[in-house]
Amino acid sequence: MNLTASAGQAVEGLVRKLRARDVLSRQEEEALASSVGEVKEVGPGRILVREGVSLSECNLLVEGMVCRYKELNDGQRQILELHLSGDFVDLHSFPLKRLEHNIGSLTPVRIAIIPHERLKRITEEHPHLARMLWFSTLLDAAINREWILSIGRRSALARVAHLLSELHVRMGIIGLVHDRRYPLPLTQTDLADATGLTAVHVNRMLKKLRDEALVTFRNGEVTIHDWDGLQGLAEFDPTYLYLERRPR
Amino acid sequence: MNLTASAGQAVEGLVRKLRARDVLSRQEEEALASSVGEVKEVGPGRILVREGVSLSECNLLVEGMVCRYKELNDGQRQILELHLSGDFVDLHSFPLKRLEHNIGSLTPVRIAIIPHERLKRITEEHPHLARMLWFSTLLDAAINREWILSIGRRSALARVAHLLSELHVRMGIIGLVHDRRYPLPLTQTDLADATGLTAVHVNRMLKKLRDEALVTFRNGEVTIHDWDGLQGLAEFDPTYLYLERRPR
DNA sequence: CGTTCGATTGAGTTATCTCAATAGGCGTGG
DNA sequence: CCACGCCTATTGAGATAACTCAATCGAACG
Numbered sequence: 001m002n003l004t005a006s007a008g009q010a011v012e013g014l015v016r017k018l019r020a021r022d023v024l025s026r027q028e029e030e031a032l033a034s035s036v037g038e039v040k041e042v043g044p045g046r047i048l049v050r051e052g053v054s055l056s057e058c059n060l061l062v063e064g065m066v067c068r069y070k071e072l073n074d075g076q077r078q079i080l081e082l083h084l085s086g087d088f089v090d091l092h093s094f095p096l097k098r099l100e101h102n103i104g105s106l107t108p109v110r111i112a113i114i115p116h117e118r119l120k121r122i123t124e125e126h127p128h129l130a131r132m133l134w135f136s137t138l139l140d141a142a143i144n145r146e147w148i149l150s151i152g153r154r155s156a157l158a159r160v161a162h163l164l165s166e167l168h169v170r171m172g173i174i175g176l177v178h179d180r181r182y183p184l185p186l187t188q189t190d191l192a193d194a195t196g197l198t199a200v201h202v203n204r205m206l207k208k209l210r211d212e213a214l215v216t217f218r219n220g221e222v223t224i225h226d227w228d229g230l231q232g233l234a235e236f237d238p239t240y241l242y243l244e245r246r247p248r
Numbered sequence: 249m250n251l252t253a254s255a256g257q258a259v260e261g262l263v264r265k266l267r268a269r270d271v272l273s274r275q276e277e278e279a280l281a282s283s284v285g286e287v288k289e290v291g292p293g294r295i296l297v298r299e300g301v302s303l304s305e306c307n308l309l310v311e312g313m314v315c316r317y318k319e320l321n322d323g324q325r326q327i328l329e330l331h332l333s334g335d336f337v338d339l340h341s342f343p344l345k346r347l348e349h350n351i352g353s354l355t356p357v358r359i360a361i362i363p364h365e366r367l368k369r370i371t372e373e374h375p376h377l378a379r380m381l382w383f384s385t386l387l388d389a390a391i392n393r394e395w396i397l398s399i400g401r402r403s404a405l406a407r408v409a410h411l412l413s414e415l416h417v418r419m420g421i422i423g424l425v426h427d428r429r430y431p432l433p434l435t436q437t438d439l440a441d442a443t444g445l446t447a448v449h450v451n452r453m454l455k456k457l458r459d460e461a462l463v464t465f466r467n468g469e470v471t472i473h474d475w476d477g478l479q480g481l482a483e484f485d486p487t488y489l490y491l492e493r494r495p496r
Numbered sequence: 497c498g499t500t501c502g503a504t505t506g507a508g509t510t511a512t513c514t515c516a517a518t519a520g521g522c523g524t525g526g
Numbered sequence: 527c528c529a530c531g532c533c534t535a536t537t538g539a540g541a542t543a544a545c546t547c548a549a550t551c552g553a554a555c556g
Contacts, residue, residue: 052487070397072483078400080393095383100390100488123375131371134382135343141389142348145328148392149318152326152399152444156512187534196400198513203536218535235320239300240348404544435502449544451504466503 007036010062010112013086013174018132020173021245028129035118036060042109048089049103055093057115061085064109065185069193070101079194081143082106082167086174092137094119107185139242146240151196154235159195160205161234164215164222169238180224184217191217255284258310258360261334261422266380268421269493276377283366284308290357296337297351303341305363309333312357313433317441318349327442329391330354330415334422340385342367355433387490394488399444402483407443408453409482412463412470417486428472432465439465 011032018024039062042048048059048066061083068080068089080101083089093099094116123130143166150162164184171182188206192199209215214230216223224230231237259280266272287310290296296307296314309331316328316337328349331337341347342364371378391414398410412432419430436454440447457463462478464471472478479485 068393070393072397072401076401078397080396092386092389095379095386096390096490100490101393120375120379123371123379127368127371127375127378130375130378131343131368134385137382137386137389138340138343141340141385141392142344144389144392144396145316145318145349148328148395148399148444149320149326151396153320153324188536189534196396199534200514200536201512203534204512207536242344242348436504437502446545447502448504448546452544455504 006039007033007112010036010039010060013062014060014088014136017086017173018136021135021242022132024129024132028126028132031122031126031129035114035122037113037115037118039110039112042105042111044105044107044109046105047102048105048109048111049093049099051099051102054098055090055116057113058091058093058119059089059103060091060112060114061087061089062110062112064105064107066103066105066109067190067194068099068101068103077193078196079190081140081147082194084167084170084174084176088133088136091119091133092140106190135242142240142242156195156197156201157205157208158234159197160191160202161209161214161230162236163191163195164209164217164224165230165234165236166238166241168222168224168227169241169243173243180227182222183220184222185220254287255281255360258284258287258308261310262308262336262384264422265334266384269383269490270380272377272380276374276380279370279374279377283362283370285361285363285366287358287360290353290359292353292355292357294353295350296353296357296359297341297347299347299350302346303338303364305361306339306341306367307337307351308339308360308362309335309337310358310360312353312355314351314353314357315438315442316347316349316351325441326444327438329388329395330442332415332418332422332424336381336384339367339381340388354438383490390488390490404443404445404449405453405456406482407445408439408450409457409462409478410484411439411443412457412465412472413478413482413484414486414489416470416472416475417489417491421491428475430470431468432470433468 011029015024015029015032037057049055063085066083066089068083069077070080071077090099090103119133122133146166150159154162167184168177168182171177176182188202189199192202195202197205206217212229213225214233215225259277263272263277263280285305297303311333314331314337316331317325318328319325338347338351367381370381394414398407402410415432416425416430419425424430436450437447440450443450445453454465460477461473462481463473
């Protein structure tokens with residue numbers, strides 16, 4: 001059936017992400033796919049979820065890139081996390097019922113909508129799958145914590161290097177790294193808002209990373225020249241991404 | 249029965265925390281209490297959970313204060329979150345199976361141990377309670393995100409003010425604020441590690457907050473002199489603590 | 497009563513920011 | 527097809543928030 005096929009496609013990225021960490025049964029995959037409601041397309045630079053609004057459905061990112069962010073009164077923005085295809089961007093709105101931050105699209109995106117009602121049923125009928133979904137929200141929290149360390153204690157250069165390293169690994173998982181390159185449709189201002197720096201300073205750090213032949217970020221594409229050197233500089237250790245498969 | 253009584257006491261703080269946000273049935277409370285295994289006491293400055301170690305139980309903080317933290321190679325430390333009585337400190341180890349950061353005691357603490365096996369049973373037999381536990385891990389994530397904003401974009405003064413504000417509210421929930429004062433058994437170095445600053449600079453910021461008659465932190469105690477002024481300076485808005493009770 | 501740890505303060509340093517100017521790329525409309 | 531305007535990237539120069547180093551002081555502790 002057509003609808004099922006597209007629902008299957010919609011959850012494909014998520015399924016791959018979960019399977020990288022644990023065993024997902026056929027029934028569980030079906031339960032996920034059958035939970036997908038509408039699939040919609042949204043342009044870049046749009047707010048997908050606004051802070052404080054009462055929610056009754058979640059957004060699964062099928063294609064494109066989105067970010068979560070908060071702003072201060074003077075207009076300063078802080079990006080809290082970047083999301084790639086397959087990320088269940090605001091799954092946490094299911095237990096929380098609202099978000100305390102915004103979610104915005106950075107590129108044109110395709111989004112699968114999953115009603116909270118369906119998720120509730122999953123927690124009742126598929127406890128193991130529910131635990132995996134729980135896990136995936138905690139993976140976001142682990143990324144949040146690594147960013148706290150990064151912004152709080154790493155130098156500007158290491159912060160940028162760390163972010164590009166994290167994205168390299170996460171892009172790799174979803175098959176978007178080819179020949180040590182991956183797409184990164186961000187401006188230097190976005191990068192600054194993600195690292196707690198200024199756009200001007202990010203520019204200088206990128207130049208330095210380029211000059212030291214570690215990475216290049218240009219024209220929306222990142223090229224890794226020296227992965228070991230980059231990881232070393234950033235003190236990047238991917239264990240916080242919980243990539244090993246679980247025992248059992 | 250004696251054991252039940254002490255288990256009831258052990259989960260009391262958590263129960264209060266959950267009840268501040270949703271309805272918790274008698275059976276659910278019992279299910280929680282009956283999940284408590286050992287209750288143990290640990291001295292200050294000890295590591296309760298070490299990063300990377302495979303885990304099969306969680307720690308519920310009954311009394312005292314603990315923190316999660318990470319360190320860089322050069323010894324710089326970043327505190328990721330502070331936990332108070334009633335916090336289910338490493339509930340996230342249930343889905344994650346290991347942590348990517350350390351958990352250390354800041355004071356003498358009393359800890360209730362809850363085996364993962366019991367939690368698994370809760371997810372199978374008490375889906376609503378399981379969702380509340382999920383919620384409580386996401387509350388930590390919300391705090392993490394607010395810290396990212398704070399460290400990334402607030403001034404040093406506002407960062408310290410924000411942290412003292414957050415703790416004021418959280419201490420209030422568990423009944424530890426009396427007469428605009430609450431206990432805070434941290435050194436200025438700890439505060440620095442939580443805010444991504446230097447101990448020296450934290451000292452100066454504390455002096456400034458004192459001089460401006462906003463807050464005083466001295467002898468392990470915080471006194472709020474001007475709550476509105478403090479909140480204003482910090483741009484502190486407690487909605488990220490999800491304190492409203494859920495509809496239904 | 498010496499030792500240690502945390503708090504405090506001064507003085508000089510530096511990483512990062514701010515302001516500002518220039519240049520490149522790209523879309524739109526004449 | 528060119529010209530204009532806008533957005534992003536780049537670079538220089540000067541400003542400043544936060545850091546480092548270092549000395550003093552007080553309280554706790556054995």
